[in-house]
Amino acid sequence: MRTVLVSGPGGAGRTTAAAATAVSAARQGARTLLLSTDRGTSLEAVLDGDGTAVPGLRAHRIDTQATFRADARDVQSRLGSLLDLLGAEPLDPEELTELPGADSLALLRALRESADGSAGWDVVVVDLPATPAALAALALPEQLRRYLRRLVPVQRQAARALRPVLAQLAGVPMPAQWAYEAAERVDRELAAAQAVIEAAGTTVRLVVEPGAAAADAVRTARTGLALFGHRLEAVVANRLLPDHSPDPWLAELSGVQHKELAALRSELAGTGTAVHELPHLGREPRGTDDLTALGAVPPGPGAEPDGADGRAAEPWSVTDQPGAEDRFRWRLPLPGATREGLGLVRRGDELVVDAEGFRRILPLPSALRRCTVDGAALRDGALEVRFAPDPDLWPR
Structure with a gap:
């Protein structure tokens, strides 16, 4: 399976580039899932619907609130005995409001579920937030698993053999048992999401609009992506104006764009990162016909796994x-x-x-x-x- 993570600076047109990439992949015959973390309706607006006009394409906007409420209800049901023991009153569904970070956890769940073999996707394109927030979300599984190893170390789990006896004496499961079981479950879920992020077939496309700020944005993003071991497959230069225009203002803006584009190509030469160009249509792209007209390059075949588990090589x-x-x-x-x-x-x-x-x-x-x-x-x-x-x- 190929997973393409699309990010970039705010306002660069990430959703449009992600949708165009997904449409291109589906038109090539790949069973394609387009995931979006955007809370608004930009995905539906770009697709002019749900994308079902393209055979093999399914678009899904991650519902952070619904995911958080489902997870909160699950936690409450698992802790039912403890809550009763403490005399606590469970929260009603309408009381549940999402906490900071819930959007990142919802994204990780969506990534984990997209890799389920029963889903049958050939390509998954993910419309991520702006680069700093995207890198923070993608780094979360590794960071949280490290915290779990420190807080619930494996070496101290030998005492777990005593817990069933203590539970029988107390009449309810011991809190330590819930803690270990919860830690194990969370670790498995985080490991599954991390496996998708670190898979040999997962790459990143960075969307920028060539201009004065694009070079710094690309440079900083490349540093962050390399630090976390993400493979930058391509930089997508979005909203490119034609080389020649009779309008002096557009001609000047086009000249700046193409100068920046040439510098970008020079910087990325020999790095293995391609530069894809998406033209400015003279309007905001709407519908699958417009997205096809952009000419986005579909994801290539997945990289050969470096190991039996399909993980990519370590960055160092x-x-x-x-x-x-x-x-x-x-x-x-x-x-x-x-x-x-x-x-x-x-x-x-x-x-x-x-x-x-x-x-x-x-x-x-x-x-x-x-x-x-x-x-x-x-x-x-x-x-x-x-x-x-x-x-x-x-x-x-």
């Missing part, structure tokens, strides 16, 4: 230089990163990396856990950390 690499004092080099590509916007801290067996306002905590490979950090540098668009074996931990 480690090289071994026997005989060198700083024997190991850990390298993480961070295109667009600057020294001023970069931070690095080692914390136990992890590296905390800050880059242009984004942060990720990365586990060190086993060999590097027995080493000390000997230095770090930002070279040629990559963070390189040098490690030297710790003589107290390294076998002689």
Whole structure:
């Protein structure tokens, strides 16, 4: 299955580009699902309906409120005995209002369900929020699973054998049992969503409108995407004006656009990231005919899995230089990163990396856990950390 995540700066036309990509894929014969996180009606407006005019295409706007209410009711039903024990009164359905972050959790559920084999989709196109919010949502499974491992560590689960006995004595399930069971269930659901995000067949398309701010937006987005290991398949230059126009104002604007587009192509040359162009139709695209006229490139076939589980390769690499004092080099590509916007801290067996306002905590490979950090540098668009074996931990 191919999953295409579409993001970009606010107002760049993400929904239009995502819908055009989905229509193009469906017209190529792929069974295509178009998901949107937009709370308004922009998806329906762009499609001029629900997209059913194109065979094989289904559009679905994620209902954050309904998802939150369903999850809240499920939690209350699972905690029924505990609530009774505490004398608590469950919340009525009409009292449930979504909490901050509910939209990200609804997105993760939709991604998880889209990968269900019974769904039968060949291509899933996801209209994500603007880039910072999109990266935060996509990073959530990894972050929450890390928190769960710290708060409910596996090593302490040996005591679970005592809980059935304690539960019989108390007459109700013990709170610790609910905590572990809830943690296990949440971890499974997060792992399923994370598997979709990290799959070899999942890529990102970044939508921009060429102009003065586009270069900075692309540069920052590339840094964040690389830090989290997302594969930037293409940058979509949206609302491009024709090369020549009799109107002086349009001719000047077109010249700026195409100058920025040339600079963008030059920056991305040799990176494996394509540049797709979507023309300005002279109006807001409406309906599948307009979306087809944009000429969006459909997603290609899925990448070959790097492992049996279908995950893509880790974004970092480690090289071994026997005989060198700083024997190991850990390298993480961070295109667009600057020294001023970069931070690095080692914390136990992890590296905390800050880059242009984004942060990720990365586990060190086993060999590097027995080493000390000997230095770090930002070279040629990559963070390189040098490690030297710790003589107290390294076998002689």
